[in-house]
Amino acid sequence: MTLYYSLVFLLLVSEMALFMLLIVPLPFTIRRKMFTFISESPLVAKLQYGMKITFIFILILFIDSVNRVYRVQLELAESNKQQSAAVLGHERMEVQARKFYSQRNMYLCGFTLFLSLILNRTYTMILDVLRLEEKVKAYEGDPKTGGKQSEKLANAGNAGEIGKLKKQLAEKDRDLETLKKQSEGLSREYNNLGDKFTASDATPKKDR
Known part of the structure; x- marks a missing residue:
């Protein structure tokens, strides 16, 4: 093996070990700290960027294999069509050996790429x-939830989502204030019209 x-084989073994680490049942606090570190560590971010480039080269090796x-x-197929049995046996062994190595390299690169996709999807699902679980514990009133670490985990992978929700909430508040002011203005106008109508209705009775 070159x-x-x-x-590539060492990377495949590392991916298998990492996948086992992700699916191992760990306590919620330890799992939260681990994923918070992975989401925020600049070293892990640089490593992920380097791995993306590495997987591009592995994809090229897979296509070549x-x-x-x-x-x-x-x-x-061509060697099977030859007439000489001696040449057929010699060349057939050589071709079979090259076929074995080519298939081995193809499976090695293919499984490495496939497992990388599984790891990415598994990491996203566990993060979700x-x-x-953070939201459920917060609704149930668990005092252990909350804090900066909980907020960072909730924001991991959702950049700008909370900002959009806050902006929408502020717009709803402004609309509500506008409706309140309009309602107060309409109420004042209604009271004024009611007073004017009462005054105009009472004037003819006094004249009589």
Whole structure:
């Protein structure tokens, strides 16, 4: 196995270990601290950026390995059409060996890319579950919830969402104040009209 495929294998093993760490049932406090650290650490952010570039190279290796498997299949089909049995046996062993290595590299790169997608999706789902647990505990009145750490976890992956909600809430408050002022103005106008109508209705009775 060449050096870069050995590195891909080490990355695959690391992804498997990380996936096991994500699905291990941990206490809520420890899990919250761990995901808060992952979401806010600048070192982890740089590592994620480097991993994205690495996965691009792995994708290129995967495409190359698929191409090699296809070419080996064509060579194997051509070797089966040859007449000489001696040449057929010798070349067939060589082609079968290259087919095995090409398929191994294809599966290695493919599973590494596939597991990276699973890890990304699993991390997002666990983060959503933690935010929902925070909300449930807050509704139930758990004193352990709240604080800066809870707010940071709730904001992880939702940049600008709270700001939009606050802006909408402020607009609703302004609309409510406007409606209150309009209601007060209409009430005053109604009272004034009522007083004028009462005064005009009482004047003819006095003249009589």
